[in-house]
Amino acid sequence: MRSDEGNPGAWQLVGGLDEFLRRAGDFLLSQPVLHTVALRVTDELRKRGPYVYGPREPVFGVLERAGAVTAAFFRTPPHRLQLTPLTGAEAEALADFLAALDEPLPGVSGVHDTAAAFAGAWQRRTGVTTTPYSRQRLYRLGTLTPPEPAPPGRARVAVAADREQVACWYGEFSEEVGAPPAPDGGLGWADDRIAFGGITLWEGPDGPASMAAATPVLAGTVRLADVYTPARLRGRGYAGAVTAAVSRAASAAGAAEVLLFTDLANPTSNALYQRLGYRPVRDFTVYRFEAPATGLTATATP
Template identity: 25%
Template structure:
């Protein structure tokens, strides 16, 4: 028997679900990282909810972004459980823009919701979540990792714009400029530099107790297939481990075999398939 619970208090929600999410920080890096970054002084999340099965937590649902509800890594849920959850969502949550979560459960839930609402469910992106505990490879290129600074803004703005275009998350140049400023000021954006030229970048985000996530991995087209992204991510990952994180994680687009190969060579292991589904 399942029970669907919605929460109004961020503090109460954190207390209820954090230990469940922390059982797999890497797989839950998106939901857990966003949740832990918020306080009661921030805007109230659009949705805080949990699915209970036989008095045990089975799934956490969290929404701060208008286009998607984040689903945690689930426990063993039957099709009947998913259908009952879909029914509860349709009855109590409006609007339901889409989901991001473990592929099988998310796909089944989206299919039920789309049929109940009479909408079309569209796959926006299919990704693999990777986790690393130890860097395997050694650096291959004659370069160095350095922190990105304000004077790099023009380059980084263009790279963020291109990165978002390639990952089907388009934004304007003005929005890319704002994002570049934010990431630079936050201090966790790095670049691989060869002969005083930036050739690849990566960022760290969503730190949790033992894990931190790498994102915004990008190399401009004229610098690809030279090993720069591999060295950038590898060196950056090692530095994050040296800071005290036990693991690092990242999302990789399944349609890009090159990046998936590179991450595996560094030491990243696939732990969960993730899918983004939006309703139209």
């Protein structure tokens, strides 16, 4: 708990991405591991425009105390509210601030205590039902420990000829984790990542057997995502091998921190990453909001 728990400061809306980064950029960069989601999303908005995540302009806000930003939020409609870590008093003050705007929210995501505090405050003010939707754990790489022995095959970076395979696996991965399907069958996702070398495949004896995606280096960090092995090839060590390979490549590319999120409902993946040398940082929770029969409305989205 911060020493200023009883003084939540003043929340303010910020007019656009450039202004948000001007005011909150140093704050986000002060803890790039903990603020990885905000840094990645704002980087995508900067590179690809304000509508990359949806049809409406993003919404940004900051909490200032003594002229310095100490917390922030953002939302890319129709997606849920994203929060940096807050004290209980700050979460209550933010709920007051946003409720006054009469803007429905589909949910909230943040470190566990922050998300829970805001969800409770929002429920008390709006009457919505708040339900934990998923629990995730953020890990950072310590000392990489590749699996021994490695499965047969080798790691290689995906190229344009792998586009259809990568898109297919991305679609299967999304379906397994309950994410909405990509409108183009995942081809755009595959193209974007193949273009900067962001997909690593484990080439087994009979062809590609597993994949892992990684972001470019940003603020000294790389984040792994979308580690996927088709069901028929699981249990052979391919996921561990490809994750170790992409982790090693991220460090070689200059990342001071290599990160990944896991679903806490999947003990297999959590155990695998810890065997490879990943260590827990913080737990995050996603809450889904559902509107009451009358009053403020909210559309639940995963």
